[in-house]
Amino acid sequence: MSQPDVITIDGPAGAGKSTLGQRLAQRLGYLYFDTGVMYRAVTLAALRRGLDPTDEEAITRLAREVHIDVTPPTVADGRQYTVLLDGEDVTWAIRQPEVDANVSPVAACPGVREALLPQQRRIAANGRVVMVGRDIGTVVLPHADLKIYLDASLEERARRRYKEVRSRGQQADYEEILASMRRRDEIDSHRATAPLRPAEDAVIIDSTQMNADAVLAYVLDLMRTCDEHDRT
Numbered sequence: 001m002s003q004p005d006v007i008t009i010d011g012p013a014g015a016g017k018s019t020l021g022q023r024l025a026q027r028l029g030y031l032y033f034d035t036g037v038m039y040r041a042v043t044l045a046a047l048r049r050g051l052d053p054t055d056e057e058a059i060t061r062l063a064r065e066v067h068i069d070v071t072p073p074t075v076a077d078g079r080q081y082t083v084l085l086d087g088e089d090v091t092w093a094i095r096q097p098e099v100d101a102n103v104s105p106v107a108a109c110p111g112v113r114e115a116l117l118p119q120q121r122r123i124a125a126n127g128r129v130v131m132v133g134r135d136i137g138t139v140v141l142p143h144a145d146l147k148i149y150l151d152a153s154l155e156e157r158a159r160r161r162y163k164e165v166r167s168r169g170q171q172a173d174y175e176e177i178l179a180s181m182r183r184r185d186e187i188d189s190h191r192a193t194a195p196l197r198p199a200e201d202a203v204i205i206d207s208t209q210m211n212a213d214a215v216l217a218y219v220l221d222l223m224r225t226c227d228e229h230d231r232t
């Protein structure tokens with residue numbers, strides 16, 4: 001494999017997908033795109049309009065109506081990108097616990113996935129992209145050159161999310177985060193449409209005992225080894 005043009009990273013919440021995705025994209029000079037923000041933006045729009053996140057008809061209509069844009073950072077406040085929902089900056093609003101608690105049923109809605117899929121494919125169409133999510137290697141970009149499935153134990157993922165929330169100066173309860181993550185894993189992996197699972201040709205990495213540097217080094221090494229193997 002020469003340098004992969006399209007790289008997908010899937011896995012459960014808190015496995016380290018965004019950190020790896022951002023660092024890999026920066027290293028290669030690629031676009032980084034986190035598809036989770038799209039499901040989060042639809043969820044925020046639903047909550048604001050007082051819609052029931054499990055009302056598939058209403059949520060599907062909403063997903064077709066709203067305009068979601070992801071741009072380079074517009075404010076220097078530690079963000080990696082800016083998320084616009086119908087023109088409004090919702091970069092931090094989509095990280096609220098209410099969104100965490102309601103995003104899984106929204107993401108499980110087939111109409112929502114159908115509305116977002118072409119937008120995700122369009123973003124990847126020019127190549128040189130690292131796209132992160134749950135179904136990128138299996139459904140969105142099944143012909144990607146390199147597919148990574150990043151996993152870690154539930155407890156370790158909850159610990160990381162707890163630290164992340166605290167580092168933003170917000171209150172956090174470890175047990176609550178653990179329970180919410182367990183619930184989301186359950187819904188994300190068992191839904192009928194595009195469930196969370198590794199693609200058959202994905203490289204599976206368990207990051208429970210690895211820090212972010214070690215995961216990046218592992219992936220870069222993997223790319224080098226594949227490249228050398230291709231040239232011999």
Ligand code: DC
Nearest residue numbers: 013035036039103104107133134135
């Ligand atoms: O990665 P995240 O926590 O921001 O994702 C938010 C939710 O969206 C999560 O419940 C899984 C879902 N999601 C999805 O179903 N498919 C994707 N490609 C990305 C996220």
